[in-house]
Amino acid sequence: MVTHRETIPLETRRGVQAIDITDRVANVIEASGVRDGLACVFTPSSTSAIVTNEFEPGLMEEDIPNALERLLPAAIEYGHERRWHDGNGHSHVRATFLGPSLTLPIVDGRAALGTWQQVVFLELDNKPRHREVVVQIVGDGPADASR
Amino acid sequence: MVTHRETIPLETRRGVQAIDITDRVANVIEASGVRDGLACVFTPSSTSAIVTNEFEPGLMEEDIPNALERLLPAAIEYGHERRWHDGNGHSHVRATFLGPSLTLPIVDGRAALGTWQQVVFLELDNKPRHREVVVQIVGDGPADASR
Amino acid sequence: MVTHRETIPLETRRGVQAIDITDRVANVIEASGVRDGLACVFTPSSTSAIVTNEFEPGLMEEDIPNALERLLPAAIEYGHERRWHDGNGHSHVRATFLGPSLTLPIVDGRAALGTWQQVVFLELDNKPRHREVVVQIVGDGPADASR
Secondary structure, three states, rough: OOEEEEEOOOOOOOOOOOEOOHHHHHHHHHOOOEEEEEEEEOOOOOEEEEEEEOOOOHHHHHHHHHHHHOOOOOOOOOOHHHHHHHHHHHHHHHHHOOOOEEEEEEEEEEEEEOOOOOOEEEEOOOOOOOEEEEEEEEOHHHHHHOO | OOOEEEEEEEOOOOOOOEEOOOHHHHHHHHHHHOOEEEEEEEEEOOEEEEEOOOHOOOOOOOOHHHHHHHHOOOOOOHHHHHHOOOOOOOHHHHHHHHEEEEEEEOOEEEOOOOOOOOOEEEEEOOOOOOOEEEEEEEEOHHHHHHO | OOOEEEEEEEEOOOEEEEEEEEEHHHHHHHOOOEEEEEEEEEEOOOOOOEEEOOOOHHHHHHHHHHEEEEEOOOOOOOHHHHHHHHHHHHHHHHHHHHHEEEEEEEEEEEEEEOOOOOOEEEOOOOOOOOEEEEEEEEEEEEHOOOO
């Protein structure tokens, strides 16, 4: 059994900003040598999320931001503001609904993603942030096969 | 350590269609021989989702479709339409919010599901599709115990 | 490779109730001896969820409950009611959207959580419940290192 971990550093701008991290996740899987297993992509943060979908501007720059603004608006009152007064109550609620974690099957050394399915980091905070996305891999590698 | 993977083929009708895949996931876990570990159920697609809840018609055929239509309506304008013109912008946004991946603990050779908790594939696209749900398992099997 | 599992029992009150289980999850990880791997936190239930965010009252007692009530109200009609007549149709739909499962990377023997990111059990049912959250861990432990 193999475990392998890397972090993907990101410099973001204020949200909603979608960043395609598919290739960087693929590189971590390749570096692990794992043929069959699981990859967990995780943002250790309360104002960002990991999602998947087709990375194209209509969806990522319009539809997802518009849906978030319609459902969880920035301009309504949030109780969270009383604690920090930094104007990002909506960012926390959005992150809670979308989630920080995505687990992908690794099949024959690659993430089992669909053709039009990318791994996407979503910045939801109201200011630029430095982020460190964690990719943790567990599975069977070449060393296991040769035992 | 054991890894084991199977795909579950599905022929769907236009969404929202809920398909109970609990038994098929259970069969994959049983075939793996894993006693304690994790099962990842994943749809490699941008217009479908994997969720859990009680599989009964009121919830699956009314409440979940109604909530999706109320929150992420089919009839509003989506930027995604400019790319493909296939009328499923809402399907992509719904899939982004619900997510393609479900990780289940395996406990004593079975998925640790509640009594009223089924594993459900949700077709969200606006046309029938052929789907291949991936079930990837990682854990301890009988071979490990005997080492 | 190590697997390790414990359950976290909870006595809840009617939802929306947020319970911080970060320390209890951390204790399970520590007891496992796993240094690098994955921890899956799972509620075997259709009317509760596992989420992460900053555990502070403004967010947990106001913003998240308010968002759920605004988006998935308790008082509208639910088809699920025809089956059980127990008034918790909204609880099932809310649980479907938020999800029962959270997978965390374990890094150097600890969950890779951010500073302001807690693991939270959300009771969504309309009555007090006894809950058993499952924590299943898979990864490399000291025994692996010494082989």
